[in-house]
Amino acid sequence: xxxxxxxxxxxxxxxxxxxxxQGAMPAPRASAAAAPAARSTARRRVAAxxxxxxxxxxxxxxxxxxxxxxxxxxxxxxGTLVFVQDGRRVRLAVEIADTPEARAQGLMxxxxxDEDAGMLFVFDEDARWGFWMKNTFIPLSIxxxxxxxxxxxxxDMAVAADPERGPWxxxxxxxxxxxxxxxxxxxxxxxxxTPGARAELVVHN
Numbered sequence: 001x002x003x004x005x006x007x008x009x010x011x012x013x014x015x016x017x018x019x020x021x022q023g024a025m026p027a028p029r030a031s032a033a034a035a036p037a038a039r040s041t042a043r044r045r046v047a048a049x050x051x052x053x054x055x056x057x058x059x060x061x062x063x064x065x066x067x068x069x070x071x072x073x074x075x076x077x078x079g080t081l082v083f084v085q086d087g088r089r090v091r092l093a094v095e096i097a098d099t100p101e102a103r104a105q106g107l108m109x110x111x112x113x114d115e116d117a118g119m120l121f122v123f124d125e126d127a128r129w130g131f132w133m134k135n136t137f138i139p140l141s142i143x144x145x146x147x148x149x150x151x152x153x154x155x156d157m158a159v160a161a162d163p164e165r166g167p168w169x170x171x172x173x174x175x176x177x178x179x180x181x182x183x184x185x186x187x188x189x190x191x192x193x194t195p196g197a198r199a200e201l202v203v204h205n
Contacts, residue, residue: 107182113183
């Protein structure tokens with residue numbers, strides 16, 4: 001998503017070295033008559049220990065669900081962005097972020113993005129808004145387009161080590177642009193799309 005200077009924001013979390021390993025203590029011996037009950041109690045204790053260990057390890061590793069903000073969520077338009085280059089036409093299904101609220105949300109909090117899907121950011125004027133990866137859990141590539149829908153530059157954006165707390169590098173193109181499109185990292189390379197390609201947008205009502 002864009003940085004707070006204007007609009008947007010947009011992996012795997014890394015486990016710290018030396019993560020703890022925990023196990024259950026053996027249960028004490030019981031008489032033959034009490035053996036079934038003792039075994040049942042021991043199994044419950046082992047299960048409880050494993051649950052606590054799993055929760056503790058997850059907390060240590062930072063494996064927590066992102067906090068999606070409460071309240072109304074921004075609405076995104078829908079469309080198809082068609083890249084044209086060397087006689088080829090490559091279609092991309094896009095959600096359209098054309099309001100400050102939608103641009104600020106972008107692809108934050110999402111865990112999956114289809115291969116031929118992306119997020120198109122539409123700005124009101126040419127500028128060099130920077131993008132960051134705050135609360136973004138999908139490695140992305142971003143393409144910047146000028147007002148005539150010509151692809152100017154492509155940047156790869158990595159998931160931050162801590163997407164919720166940062167720090168988050170700023171990804172900023174060398175030239176002003178009017179539109180930006182985020183896709184799965186490597187999409188442009190896999191589709192053979194390079195700077196100089198032209199794009200056409202078909203908006204779906």
